[in-house]
Amino acid sequence: MPKGWVWSLAITLGLMVLVLVWPPLAAVGVLIGGALHVAVLVQTQKESTQRLNARLEEARKQNSLQERNIAMKSRQLETIVVNLPFPFALMDTQGELVLTNDPFMRFVEKETSPLMYDSPVFHPELRAFIRNAFIKESTLIKAFNLNATDYQAYAVPVFDKSRYAGCLLMFLDITQILEGERMQKRFIADASHELRTPLSSILGMIEILNRSGFNDEPTRVEFQIQIETEAKRMEAIIQDLTVLSRLSAQKVMLNPVRANLYHLIESVYRPLKPSFEAKGDQLRIEMDEHQTVTGDVEKLHQVFTNLLTNALKFTEKGTITVRASNQAGYCVIEVIDTGIGIPLEDQKYIFDRFYRADPSRHRASGGSGLGLAIVKSYVTAHKGEITVSSVPGEGATFTIKLPM
Numbered sequence: 499m500p501k502g503w504v505w506s507l508a509i510t511l512g513l514m515v516l517v518l519v520w521p522p523l524a525a526v527g528v529l530i531g532g533a534l535h536v537a538v539l540v541q542t543q544k545e546s547t548q549r550l551n552a553r554l555e556e557a558r559k560q561n562s563l564q565e566r567n568i569a570m571k572s573r574q575l576e577t578i579v580v581n582l583p584f585p586f587a588l589m590d591t592q593g594e595l596v597l598t599n600d601p602f603m604r605f606v607e608k609e610t611s612p613l614m615y616d617s618p619v620f621h622p623e624l625r626a627f628i629r630n631a632f633i634k635e636s637t638l639i640k641a642f643n644l645n646a647t648d649y650q651a652y653a654v655p656v657f658d659k660s661r662y663a664g665c666l667l668m669f670l671d672i673t674q675i676l677e678g679e680r681m682q683k684r685f686i687a688d689a690s691h692e693l694r695t696p697l698s699s700i701l702g703m704i705e706i707l708n709r710s711g712f713n714d715e716p717t718r719v720e721f722q723i724q725i726e727t728e729a730k731r732m733e734a735i736i737q738d739l740t741v742l743s744r745l746s747a748q749k750v751m752l753n754p755v756r757a758n759l760y761h762l763i764e765s766v767y768r769p770l771k772p773s774f775e776a777k778g779d780q781l782r783i784e785m786d787e788h789q790t791v792t793g794d795v796e797k798l799h800q801v802f803t804n805l806l807t808n809a810l811k812f813t814e815k816g817t818i819t820v821r822a823s824n825q826a827g828y829c830v831i832e833v834i835d836t837g838i839g840i841p842l843e844d845q846k847y848i849f850d851r852f853y854r855a856d857p858s859r860h861r862a863s864g865g866s867g868l869g870l871a872i873v874k875s876y877v878t879a880h881k882g883e884i885t886v887s888s889v890p891g892e893g894a895t896f897t898i899k900l901p902m
């Protein structure tokens with residue numbers, strides 16, 4: 499543009515000089531000057547239009563590139579949101595839930611469009627939470643139970659260049675965490691209860707023994723024996739608790755080897771033999787003498803000690819059989835007794851900590867209620883399985899499957 503003006507001015511000035519030198523040329527000069535000036539202007543205009551068009555074209559290209567970018571990013575965002583494993587939604591500044599995933603839509607009782615923050619399709623508690631998030635435009639955290647699941651809900655406001663642009667709603671499933679906490683509390687309560695029972699009976703007996711003027715010799719001897727029994731029970735409970743707490747802290751280090759199962763059962767039976775004989779019980783080992791098992795010998799020793807001790811505890815003058823065979827990649831071991839058996843309603847709980855089928859009778863037998871919980875933890879650590887079957891009055895069978 500400035501270049502055109504320079505040319506035009508130069509020609510006009512040239513003609514003016516000629517006119518001053520030779521006046522008759524003036525009219526022609528003005529005409530030629532004017533025409534040239536117009537021609538230069540037209541040329542300049544044409545060039546400007548071309549440049550403008552080129553720029554417009556460039557801008558158009560940029561725009562469509564940006565549009566493609568935005569479309570791609572929005573698709574990526576949608577893919578992420580849809581695949582999030584927990585309920586998630588994005589609410590815009592008008593309170594419309596513009597982006598939601600399937601887990602979030604499970605909160606919606608009936609599909610509706612547009613889905614607004616105060617829609618009656620939400621559970622009242624959830625609606626109150628989303629409504630608060632919309633009104634307050636600040637971070638909110640709330641725990642609630644929806645569809646039998648415990649959630650920790652988060653509302654996080656989103657800002658675009660310090661201007662409120664909407665809100666993210668996220669719902670994290672905390673059922674397992676709460677269940678873990680509940681179990682821990684129950685475990686502590688159960689453990690203290692278990693320890694408190696023998697402890698109070700010890701304290702009661704000591705109080706009687708310490709009374710001034712107490713001189714009942716047979717009662718003193720009986721109490722001494724009982725105190726020792728209760729103290730041993732407490733010791734057993736504490737030992738089992740220690741094992742269990744190590745197990746739940748996942749500190750079970752297995753040292754698996756291929757071991758002879760027949761010899762292992764024999765070594766478990768040896769220290770129990772006097773008790774078997776005293777009760778008139780018999781042990782039968784029904785397996786090949788070369789039967790092997792793969793596992794941590796020490797832990798398996800504990801497993802069979804607990805099972806044989808229970809079988810002995812609940813069987814009067816009967817037979818306890820340990821049977822084993824290899825089946826489809828597993829070593830299947832059964833511990834079968836002919837004792838009192840376990841009622842059907844108790845069978846699914848007996849592997850729980852502190853569970854006793856008949857608390858009054860079995861506490862008297864000195865058990866901690868932790869033996870089978872330990873057995874199950876050890877078997878599971880070996881990637882094995884344990885099940886029970888029983889006909890009350892006829893006996894119980896514990897079946898263990900251990901991978902070979």
Ligand code: ADP
Pocket residue numbers: 804808809812835837838839840848853854855856860864865866867868869870871894
């Ligand atoms: P405990 O140390 O009290 O025996 P366990 O965890 O070993 O605890 O067993 C839990 C409960 O399961 C027992 O109190 C008893 O009621 C039942 N039980 C376990 N083994 C047998 C069995 N062989 N026969 C009958 N009842 C059994």
